[in-house]
Amino acid sequence: MEQAAWENRDARYARQMQFAGIGREGQTRLRQAKVVIVGAGALGTALSNHLVRAGVGFVRLIDRDVVELGNLHRQMLFDETDAARLLPKAIAAARKLRTINSQVTVEPVFKDLNAANAEALLGDADLILDGTDNFHTRFLINDVSVKHGIPWIYGGVVGARGATMTILPGETPCFRCLYPHAPAHGTMETCDTTGVIGPAVHVTASLQAGEALKLLAGAREKLNAAMMIFDLWENRMDRLELASAKRDDCPACGAGHFSFLDAAAEPLIIRHMCGKAAISLFPAEELALNLEQWADRLAGAGVRVQVTKYLARAYLESGLVLTLFPDGRAIVQGTEDPARAKSVYVRYLGA
């Protein structure tokens, strides 16, 4: 059986190893690599699909969200059953990925990446891949990357447009060299406000995955020094050379201020969810909640509640929907007002 597995391994990667850029040595390096993908949505599922099929030995997939019907047109590891079960994206993706390649390790992490856990979840990676949908998390990734010397590959997509960029800390410009300041809430287009098409997701993720293969297989000299920008609808593919973009006064890679890693001593961290009428809240210290008990209590108070292994969802009279996870994290849908969301959280969870 063991012997058969090894023969299968050669057969599985034969065409990839036949490609001169990878070869047998590159394939071995891929198997030894540890990659963390942040976000298991559109980009994250496409990225993990590529990496797991290519034989990257360890892939950690971090995501805080659950599968919904509206994801299926572009998030290609999920199906209707996942959506009906409200499965966490990281869990559903890992299940599928393991059926695709049982010879690699896939580690799903159903959590919100934040200042308190970012170094623990990203710090052991050889490479971090960006499958997030917001700039805040990208700044967080960038801080970990620069502080710990870990490369990361930015990817963003909205509408039919996408952009990618490879960041090698200490060598190339970092993300904050280009974007020193976080955008104000509501000023950026998001997939929820502008829409998105599947092909744009896959072009973006494929550009990122191509860079990842070069980096992991040891072909650093082949990495793209430009930001790639495309628009599938307008038939454009542009390069933006970044040779002069590294800034001595960059807050992160110039001055070494990692402000996004400073977890301010907030007991409850509250964040507007990009482009949605929803607020995400999580306690700075993780909780270990019994969702069944919590749901029973609410049901006793006449609230309609749905419970799965991974979450409880309460449909409140106000029209708001409160989704609670075992670690104390919650999403309040139906409002963009952090205070209102906090009040709901505190009302149903206690201060």
Next chain:
Amino acid sequence: MNVLLFAEIAEIAGTRVVSVDVEEPVTIGQIKTKLAERFPDPRLKEKLRLCLGAVRETYCSDDTVLDRSVEEVALIPPVSGG
């Protein structure tokens, strides 16, 4: 000087190319200010702040000084979704 607008800033301005009257030498930041004055849509100002400037396919920061030899500048909004 011609300014090429990408993506949503072109949609807000209603055009992909804008000719702006500037005295060289001029910085990318000054060109952004000119555009914000010309198209007073409140959404544009914040978006312009985050746009990357480019001359001949090469990134230029807001403080990059452009001389008369530069005929065209591109402004590219960030892509945040995923």
